[in-house]
Amino acid sequence: MKHVIIGAGPSGVIAAETLRKVDPTSSIIMIGDEPEPPYSRMALPYYLINKIDESGTYLRKDAAHYGNKEIDVIRDRVSKIDTKSKCLSLKNNDKVDYDKLLIATGSHPVSPPIEGIGLPGIHSCWTLEDGRNIVNRAQPGANVILMGAGFIGCIILEALALRKVNLTVIEMGDRMVPRMMDQTAGNLIKDWCKKKGVAVHTSTRVDAIEKGSGDSLKVKLDNGEVLDADLVISATGVAANIQFLEGSGLETDFGVLVNDRLQSNIPDIYAAGDVCQGKDFSTGEYTVQAIQPTAADHGRIAAMNMSGKDTAHQGCVNMNVLDTMGLISSSYGLWMGVDGGESVHLCDNDRYRYISLQFEDDILVGAQALGLTQHVGVLRGLIQTKLKLGKWKNHLLKDPTRIMEAYLANTQAIGHNAGVI
Amino acid sequence: MLRSLQIEPEKCTGCLQCEMACSYQAEGVFNPSKSRIKIFSFHEEGRFVPYTCTQCTEAWCMHACPVEAIVLNEATGAKEVIDDICVGCKVCTIACPFGTVNYNQDAGTVYKCDLCGGDPECAKACPTQAITYVDSDHGGLERMRAHAAQNLPQDSAQT
Numbered sequence: 001m002k003h004v005i006i007g008a009g010p011s012g013v014i015a016a017e018t019l020r021k022v023d024p025t026s027s028i029i030m031i032g033d034e035p036e037p038p039y040s041r042m043a044l045p046y047y048l049i050n051k052i053d054e055s056g057t058y059l060r061k062d063a064a065h066y067g068n069k070e071i072d073v074i075r076d077r078v079s080k081i082d083t084k085s086k087c088l089s090l091k092n093n094d095k096v097d098y099d100k101l102l103i104a105t106g107s108h109p110v111s112p113p114i115e116g117i118g119l120p121g122i123h124s125c126w127t128l129e130d131g132r133n134i135v136n137r138a139q140p141g142a143n144v145i146l147m148g149a150g151f152i153g154c155i156i157l158e159a160l161a162l163r164k165v166n167l168t169v170i171e172m173g174d175r176m177v178p179r180m181m182d183q184t185a186g187n188l189i190k191d192w193c194k195k196k197g198v199a200v201h202t203s204t205r206v207d208a209i210e211k212g213s214g215d216s217l218k219v220k221l222d223n224g225e226v227l228d229a230d231l232v233i234s235a236t237g238v239a240a241n242i243q244f245l246e247g248s249g250l251e252t253d254f255g256v257l258v259n260d261r262l263q264s265n266i267p268d269i270y271a272a273g274d275v276c277q278g279k280d281f282s283t284g285e286y287t288v289q290a291i292q293p294t295a296a297d298h299g300r301i302a303a304m305n306m307s308g309k310d311t312a313h314q315g316c317v318n319m320n321v322l323d324t325m326g327l328i329s330s331s332y333g334l335w336m337g338v339d340g341g342e343s344v345h346l347c348d349n350d351r352y353r354y355i356s357l358q359f360e361d362d363i364l365v366g367a368q369a370l371g372l373t374q375h376v377g378v379l380r381g382l383i384q385t386k387l388k389l390g391k392w393k394n395h396l397l398k399d400p401t402r403i404m405e406a407y408l409a410n411t412q413a414i415g416h417n418a419g420v421i
Numbered sequence: 422m423l424r425s426l427q428i429e430p431e432k433c434t435g436c437l438q439c440e441m442a443c444s445y446q447a448e449g450v451f452n453p454s455k456s457r458i459k460i461f462s463f464h465e466e467g468r469f470v471p472y473t474c475t476q477c478t479e480a481w482c483m484h485a486c487p488v489e490a491i492v493l494n495e496a497t498g499a500k501e502v503i504d505d506i507c508v509g510c511k512v513c514t515i516a517c518p519f520g521t522v523n524y525n526q527d528a529g530t531v532y533k534c535d536l537c538g539g540d541p542e543c544a545k546a547c548p549t550q551a552i553t554y555v556d557s558d559h560g561g562l563e564r565m566r567a568h569a570a571q572n573l574p575q576d577s578a579q580t
């Protein structure tokens with residue numbers, strides 16, 4: 001059996017390793033178009049602050065790892081898939097044929113349609129190459145404008161602040177991380193940033209960017225303000241890398257469309273990670289989540305199915321954790337709540353603490369937290385096991401911080417479970 | 422034969438000796454808030470439940486790590502955090518469905534139970550044998566794990 005994987009990010013690498021484990025005699029080829037060894041985009045913020053060097057971002061630290069596992073890594077770009085002859089064309093004109101194919105090509109940052117967006121000094125923060133460019137320009141005291149305060153924007157925000165630049169954040173939405181946190185939490189994060197000396201403009205957009213004096217830029221806002229910038233970072237959203245699939249016969253929407261085996265409309269072709277429109281645990285709908293844990297889960301489950309070990313995908317719980325200059329936030333599943341559901345919110349504005357839980361009947365379906373660093377994962381456990389909370393739902397409505405107790409009371413040998421009471 | 426921590430909450434008196442011993446072993450201080458094992462109190466029932474990582478085979482934390490900072494110790498079966506490699510992204514803390522990987526804001530890294538390399542201090546410190554270190558095929562332990570993991574997707578490739 002010859003397995004070919006397009007894309008050498010976390011999803012591709014985990015798929016390759018899983019295939020090696022469950023299909024030991026197969027041949028495995030992984031094709032990635034970036035020049036570095038497979039690395040993790042998630043580690044880029046820590047590269048920006050010198051916590052790690054480039055090699056610290058590598059997914060596997062041992063250079064011989066792929067060789068030892070007989071995973072053949074090709075550095076090239078796949079330009080076309082011929083699904084009839086089961087053959088890929090690479091940019092250097094080589095051909096690679098496959099028995100089973102995994103598309104794990106990730107996503108790319110989308111540039112907003114702004115005049116001057118192509119000028120030098122405007123970068124995304126998506127690749128190691130971007131990281132190097134940002135490090136060059138984001139020197140202490142430099143004027144840096146960050147466009148977009150979504151999840152990725154907020155992650156970079158912390159790194160930039162730590163580089164001691166003069167940072168201004170521009171977000172179109174009415175709050176920070178609008179797709180991860182509610183109004184209360186989003187505004188607390190904004191207050192926190194302001195308190196830490198970062199200028200944050202929400203409900204504001206960049207209209208145009210022009211060349212300023214020397215290497216600098218002039219950034220025009222829709223409120224008439226004009227800001228000087230040595231560096232503009234664009235973090236205004238991403239889109240799946242599906243362009244090269246055009247004409248291949250593969251069905252796509254926001255990403256590659258798959259079933260609950262992560263299999264596309266063409267039976268020998270699977271998709272995983274940011275490029276895959278996979279099942280969402282909470283809604284049962286097929287969406288692009290574009291997060292690391294989902295990329296890892298997809299890679300593993302797609303590989304199982306490629307090797308003939310039929311494995312259903314229950315769907316991934318959408319979840320994020322974010323550190324905004326020391327304020328840690330997390331969100332899970334249907335954090336915005338469900339129709340007919342019940343919810344509880346506990347907020348301590350002065351201490352920047354917040355927790356909100358969303359229930360459907362006596363089951364937790366979503367959650368958000370600010371300032372919670374202990375046992376936060378149990379929120380995933382409660383959601384994904386659909387644990388019936390029974391009387392503990394009422395306890396949580398009174399004190400939502402007792403999530404761990406709610407979990408233990410319903411799973412461990414205490415109380416009724418131990419036959420004690 | 423791998424060994425595991427077996428926890429029998431009905432024997433726990435809530436004395437916190439395990440938390441003290443753990444924090445001292447792991448961080449050099451007697452400070453329950455730094456402990457990898459935690460005692461949860463159920464005042465209504467007058468009960469206490471010690472809880473820590475079960476070193477589950479699915480190893481959600483290890484698979485979610487983007488930089489290979491959580492590794493399997495083949496000798497003990499523990500999933501161990503390598504501090505020098507951990508970047509502090511916290512994805513493991515939200516991925517662990519048991520809530521047993523935590524973030525240390527001062528250190529900028531995450532921490533979890535590592536079975537003290539095969540000689541867990543909590544078990545030695547427990548005066549009532551509510552925490553014992555036993556052979557992993559012990560039946561009660563498997564039941565405890567199975568119960569805790571009910572409904573989580575079982576996927577044989579996750580070890």
Ligand SMILES: Cc1cc2nc3c(=O)[nH]c(=O)nc-3n(C[C@H](O)[C@H](O)[C@H](O)COP(=O)(O)OP(=O)(O)OC[C@H]3O[C@@H](n4cnc5c(N)ncnc54)[C@H](O)[C@@H]3O)c2cc1C
Nearest residue numbers: 007009010011033041077078105106273274290291292295
């Ligand atoms: C700065 C930053 C911070 C992030 N932080 C977090 C976080 O805290 N938590 C979280 O959950 N997620 C985070 N993410 C998102 C996370 O990195 C992605 O979800 C993850 O990388 C997806 O993995 P993947 O393997 O699907 O895709 P990728 O990592 O994008 O890998 C895909 C690879 O395929 C290559 N490729 C594309 N097309 C082709 C082709 N035609 N031929 C050959 N190769 C191709 C790409 O160049 C790339 O190398 C962050 C992302 C960034 C940029």
